[in-house]
Amino acid sequence: MTQKGSVERQARHIALGLTDERAVAMYETMMLARKFDERGQVLQRAGKVNFHISGITQEPSQVAMGFAMDRDKDWFLPYYRDYGLVLSVGMTVKELMLALYGKGEDPNSAGRQMSAHFGCRRLRIATGSSPVTTQVPHAVGFALASKIRGESSVAIVSFGEGSSNQGDFHEGCNFAGVQKLPVIFVCENNGYAISVPLSKQTAGRISDRALGYGFPGIRVDGHDPLEVYRVFREAHERALAGEGPTLVEIMTYRVTPHSTSDNDMAYRTKEEVDANRAKDALPAFRAYLEQLGLWSEDREQALQQRIRKELDEATAYAEQAPYQSAEDAFRYVYAEDDGEVR
Secondary structure, eight states, X not given: OOHHHHHXXXXXXXXXXXXXXXXXXXXXXHXXXXXXXXXXXXXXXXXXXXXXOOOTTOHHHHHHHHHTSOTTTOEEEOOTTOHHHHHHTTOOXXXXXXXXXXXXTOTTTTTOSOTTOOOBGGGTBOXXXXXXXXXXXXXXXXXXXXXXXXXXXXXXXEEEGGGGGSHHHHHHHHHHHHHTOSEXXXXXXXXXXXXXXXXXXXXXXXXXXXGGGTSOEEEEETTOHHHHHHHHHHHHHHHHTTOOOEEEEEEOOOOSOSSTTOOGGGTSOHHHHHHHHTTOHHHHHHHHHHHTTSOOHHHHHHHHXXXXXXXXXXXXXXXXSOOXXXXXXXXXXXXXXXXXXX
């Protein structure tokens, strides 16, 4: 590659409207999500928490789409691997750790729901549930409300490729397409619906399904966070301009088992996993920043120390925090009047 071509390639984030500071912040958020995820696995294996579900290597694309959204106005309906997304729109490691431990201060569900089932009123993250894909028609409802009210907001909803075969997905897409609603559908295609490989799930591209509902479908390489950012920024602009939904299929790979309860070696090989782990976009994005002089080994060491301190403090706090009291068992279930359940 010529020197000119190299400079053009290195300046990609500037061409996309991302400042140097924002590009660095993206990397720091990716690394924070990665380290939280790794800590969650360690805590589960140590018997400190009951369950953890991982999104390792999916964080770069999750953070990229989060940075393309308006965290002050948009509505977020993530799926259960989206640590990178929720951290990029304002959730804290302390809040995620409280959810992991199932403690009463957990803003997602006061410790009632499984970990990684996000929901935070402060950040307009709508409560998710364990049955997959139910968040898709919910997102369409948020988008419809936004259109009726004349608000300048977009709903973004994510799900795995297995979810795209559920009726909720098709019904949500159909309604959103007819009504030209400001919603972005995100299929994080990581290759496996628990133990079922993509080849046994569908015979075609998931992104092509958007054509039947009258809006664009785009497939993007999840190992290229800057391209992911570009695609989502354009989808966001389309939605705000009244041009309707977009379906984005992010091509990625799940290098961890489905959850800490899964033995993935029963349905795939270590060689396959290792080959995909080698494509990890996180070190590649770090190298990109280093080439520009925006990152260095000293900054990396400082970041690692800062994240370690944040994780240690969040873990210690969550471990000591109380569970929800029995007196609050009916809160958020029935209507309340002056603090009394009716």
